[in-house]
Amino acid sequence: MxxxxxxxxxxxxxxxxxxxxxxxxxxxxxxxxxxxxxxxxxxxxxxxxxxxxxxxxxxxxxxxxxxxxxxxxxxxxxxxxxxxxxxxxxxxxxxxxxxxxxxxxxxxxxxxxxxxxxxxxxxxxxxxxxxxxxxxxxxxxxxxxxxxxxxxxxxxxxxxxxxxxxxxxxxxxxxxxxxxxxxxxxxxxxxxxxxxxxxxxxxxxxxxxxxxxxxxxxxxxxxxxxxxxxxxxxxxxxxxxxxxxxxxxRDESPAAVTELFGQPEFFRAERLRSGATLAASFGVLVVLDGAGVLRTEKAGEVPLRKGATFALPHAAGESTLDGDVVAVRCLPPTP
The missing domain is CATH 2.60.120.10 (Jelly Rolls)
Structure with missing residues (x-):
């Protein structure tokens, strides 16, 4: 592949x-x-x-x-x-x-x-x-x-x-x-x-x-x-x-998924922590701290570490985030 x-x-x-x-x-x-x-x-x-x-x-x-x-x-x-x-x-x-x-x-x-x-x-x-x-x-x-x-x-x-x-x-x-x-x-x-x-x-x-x-x-x-x-x-x-x-x-929510911008006509961003469940989408993942695993529906497990950046394809399907990790998922505008 x-x-x-x-x-x-x-x-x-x-x-x-x-x-x-x-x-x-x-x-x-x-x-x-x-x-x-x-x-x-x-x-x-x-x-x-x-x-x-x-x-x-x-x-x-x-x-x-x-x-x-x-x-x-x-x-x-x-x-x-x-x-x-x-x-x-x-x-x-x-x-x-x-x-x-x-x-x-x-x-x-x-x-x-x-x-x-x-x-x-x-x-x-x-x-x-x-x-x-x-x-x-x-x-x-x-x-x-x-x-x-x-x-x-x-x-x-x-x-x-x-x-x-x-x-x-x-x-x-x-x-x-x-x-x-x-x-x-x-x-x-x-x-x-x-x-x-x-x-x-x-x-x-x-x-x-x-x-x-x-x-x-x-x-x-x-x-x-x-x-x-x-x-x-x-x-x-x-x-x-x-x-x-x-x-x-200014939002210090400890939630698994925190929406950072309500501007879907331009872009979207989410702060992610362990337990986050993510819908399938093209996106850009930036790992800000810690280490963990992204478990994807169709592409297996992806190890994460602080400082790593990823291009996430829609075809990988839904995913979940596990581990002691903080990340940001950047998304395109809502179709």
Whole structure:
């Protein structure tokens, strides 16, 4: 049986293309078998998505040498299930990353589906969410403008590259492991240094980087070639200070299965502990702690250990989780 057929869970090696910002030590520490990288802050897990404008960078290669993207295209029903294929075709509709912010990320946002179709020729925009895995003392994320901003003010900040004004206009939120943060398309944000996350997102690499200086090579990288006059139309300029509870969730439930995001039109995520029973689905499994066994209906038992990541095919059937283990299962949108 080939891993490419989508009949059994496949354990994945690290997939850390070089990025423009520092990080990677927390990924190496979690995995335990990956050397730290100075500029490897993102591990693209079970990725069928490439860097914006590139042909292959970012794609996951299965242990047998096949690209996961090609394997899914060849066996879509096995990997994704008939209902998903009917809704989305041979498209996983999901990108998962481990992201270790070795420095503060720039202030940026992502386009909606409609904006991405109109201006970037993309089926998907980039709504995303973060599950906090590790956080240094007082580490924070910055999300959404605290007060509503007018378009001219935001355009002026970007034109002058006033990083202090842009960051200062956002809501700082101190985070701790276990927190979950939902980031709708358009909402400006920046992840602070010392924050380590499992990130779910729609499967694109589309970012409008308002704070591009000292991060990207040039201004064009900030707007991805469409000009800031157009790109800034995707920015959510409303104030979020009084309703951050819509974006930030703190839940320390010891339940076997805890739903982390109620956003089935974009993606789903579950925190799993021993005794979890899982319906058949394509998914990405990240083992955060401990060791255990995933017992699948049609593909036998799969040993789990801290730091391991898996692509889970629909064809493996229902499964149960046993052992002293904590994991996150990331799922595509509901068909």
């Amino acid at each position: 080939s891993d490419a057929e989508g009949l059994r869970p496949v354990q994945l090696p690290a997939n850390q293309p070089e990025r423009f910002y520092r990080g990677g030590a927390a990924i190496a520490a979690l995995r335990g078998d990956t050397p730290p990288m100075a500029f490897g802050p993102e591990d693209w897990v079970a990725s069928c998505t490439t860097f914006h404008g590139e042909q292959a960078t970012g794609l996951t290669t299965l242990p047998g040498g096949d690209l996961l993207r090609d394997a899914v295209a060849a066996h879509p029903a096995n990997w994704l299930g008939d209902a998903h294929v009917a809704a989305f075709g041979a498209d996983t509709a999901l990108l998962v990353k481990l992201l270790d912010a070795g420095q503060r990320l720039p202030v940026h946002c992502h386009p909606s589906d409609a904006f991405a179709r109109a201006h970037y020729g993309s089926r998907h925009g980039k709504t995303e969410a973060w599950i906090i895995v590790g956080a240094a003392a007082e580490a924070a994320v910055h999300i959404g403008f605290a007060e509503e901003q007018d378009a001219d003010t935001v355009a002026d900040w970007v034109a002058r590259q006033d990083a202090a004004a842009m960051l200062g206009a956002l809501n700082p939120v101190t985070v701790r492991p276990g927190d979950a943060v939902f980031v709708p398309a358009g909402v400006p944000h920046a992840i602070g240094a010392g924050v380590f996350i499992v990130e779910l997102q729609q499967p694109t690499d589309l970012s409008v980087t308002l704070e591009w200086r000292n991060f990207l090579d040039d201004e064009a990288g900030g707007h991805l070639g469409i000009g800031f006059e157009t790109a800034l139309r995707c920015v959510d300029r409303q104030g979020w200070a009084g309703r951050l509870d819509e974006l930030v969730r």
